Amino acid sequence: MDVQRITVLGAGSWGTAFAKVLADAGRDVTMWARRPEVAAQIRDEHVNAGYLPEIRLPANLTATADAAEALDGAEAVVLAVPSQSLRANLTGWRELLPAGAILVSLAKGVELGTLKRMSEVIAEISGAPENDIVVVSGPNLAREIAQEQPAAAVLACTDHERAVAIQRACSGTYFRPYTNTDVIGCELGGACKNVIALSCGMAAGMGYGANTVATLITRGLAETARLGAKLGADPLTFAGLAGVGDLVATCSSPLSRNRTFGERLGRGETLEQAQRAAGGQVAEGVMSCSSIRELAQTSGVDMPITDAMHRVCHEGLDPRRAGAELLGRQNKHEWS
Ligand SMILES: NC(=O)c1ccc[n+]([C@@H]2O[C@H](COP(=O)([O-])OP(=O)(O)OC[C@H]3O[C@@H](n4cnc5c(N)ncnc54)[C@H](O)[C@@H]3O)[C@@H](O)[C@H]2O)c1
Ligand SMILES: O=P(O)(O)OC[C@H](O)CO
Structure with missing residues (x-):
């Protein structure tokens, strides 16, 4: 299993840094930004000045404020919004998610009220089986990763093959992802x-x-x-x-x-x-x-x-x- 076309939903610090990691690993990456001016800056000037000033973003990373356009043809979809807003955002994107896409969660939190972990929220809203959901965790301060300082991460999924597909998609000279099947622990x-x-x-x-x-x-x-x-x-x-x-x-x-x-x-x-x-x-x-x-x-x-x-x-x-x-x-x- 190989994924080439990846969409990152959320253009904050970690969404942008992780999109850069994927693009540096040779993937075609499209980001969705809430604000059109942020999308335009990433697409046209290759920078996201509000979150990662002084970081040059790769040319194979583009951006749009139109979620349908961002998600068209995506083989993997990275969810990069804060945990307490994931449910509302994902509900809006649900109908646009390409069938069978691997869903990758960057958020680190537990939902207020439901007490659900992020992968549980994703499964509930998207209807995707847990095998399709990969969780990214580990010591990953966005600014350091964007500066290409060496770091490792863990990609947790109950389906090892999908974790490996995302592992290949983000492995590079400064980012070393490991796989794990313990989604709950991660x-x-x-x-x-x-x-x-x-x-x-x-x-x-x-x-x-x-x-x-x-x-x-x-x-x-x-x-x-x-x-x-x-x-x-x-x-x-x-x-x-x-x-x-x-x-x-x-x-x-x-x-x-x-x-x-x-x-x-x-x-x-x-x-x-x-x-x-x-x-x-x-x-x-x-x-x-x-x-x-x-x-x-x-x-x-x-x-x-x-x-x-x-x-x-x-x-x-x-x-x-x-x-x-x-x-x-x-x-x-x-x-x-
Ligand atoms: N920043 C890091 O170093 C880092 C590293 C690893 C994991 N994380 C996790 O990744 C997730 C996203 O973090 P981040 O650093 O990209 O966050 P951020 O605050 O820098 O950016 C959040 C992004 O989500 C968008 N968004 C959409 N709906 C929103 C809403 N209702 N409220 C606020 N923002 C909304 C914002 O416009 C922005 O683009 C968090 O759960 C965080 O814990 C962050
Ligand atoms: O800046 P924080 O405190 O949200 O932490 C960022 C990352 O989660 C570190 O791995």
């Missing part, structure tokens, strides 16, 4: 690390150093793995790119929007101030802390850091108080 890893990155940023914003951040990364991984175990993930996944790999990148990089958002809260800014500073770009953890917390509660899994992030973001809990509460919990064995 999606949970990607969604949960955004919440943990918020907490790490918050700690940094309060002036704490590497020990605190490492503690949050490690205990964040522990609570993510607990949820994964309960929901049927392979525990090994959390030792891989979608687990520890993405946590380390996101929790330690100033490029992470989630970490940056948390840092602002830690410095005393309000949620609204931090949102304004993000300039319309999504910090997925701000919403996913609530959906993941609810998923954990309904699954009977203890996720104290996620719970604290929900209460800081949505219930007005002071970050310092959240830290004190986390430290004041009952003593326990590391793996209980």
Whole structure:
């Protein structure tokens, strides 16, 4: 199975960087942008200045603001919009999806209300079988990938052949994708690390150093793995790119929007101030802390850091108080 003609729906940071990866790997790529002026800039000037300034986009990458035109003849469709808007966007595109196209999910989140992972939302709205859906996860800060800094990713699909088809389509000199069949683990890893990155940023914003951040990364991984175990993930996944790999990148990089958002809260800014500073770009953890917390509660899994992030973001809990509460919990064995 080989895919040559690929459509990327969403022209934000990661959609644009991933489209570049595909085009650099020799695929014919068409992007859909919400705003016609963004589509025109990508198509005519080979740049997406609002999201990835100073990055030259390849000539075999074009763009349109017309979804029907973008999707015409696509063998694979990459969904690159934020997780809480995926359902609404995909509902609008449903009738335009070419039959049998592989659907590739870039979003890292859990839907509010339904508590569904992104591949579950895609299957529900598109009617596609789970075998047709490939999830991309791993330590992939968009700006670094667009600058062609070396990185690896994981492509998860219950159908190995389709994962391999997308693997071939995005393998290149600076991007090394691995396959995995654990869709649940890869999606949970990607969604949960955004919440943990918020907490790490918050700690940094309060002036704490590497020990605190490492503690949050490690205990964040522990609570993510607990949820994964309960929901049927392979525990090994959390030792891989979608687990520890993405946590380390996101929790330690100033490029992470989630970490940056948390840092602002830690410095005393309000949620609204931090949102304004993000300039319309999504910090997925701000919403996913609530959906993941609810998923954990309904699954009977203890996720104290996620719970604290929900209460800081949505219930007005002071970050310092959240830290004190986390430290004041009952003593326990590391793996209980
Ligand atoms: N940026 C990264 O480094 C990165 C890396 C890996 C994964 N991701 C994930 O990929 C997904 C997309 O991230 P991104 O970085 O491209 O986001 P972004 O905020 O940079 O861009 C989002 C894109 O979706 C479009 N869009 C359509 N409907 C929207 C709506 N209702 N609200 C907001 N935007 C809407 C926007 O116009 C924009 O083109 C997220 O789930 C994110 O967690 C991002
Ligand atoms: O900038 P963030 O925090 O959305 O994180 C980006 C990617 O998910 C890192 O892998």
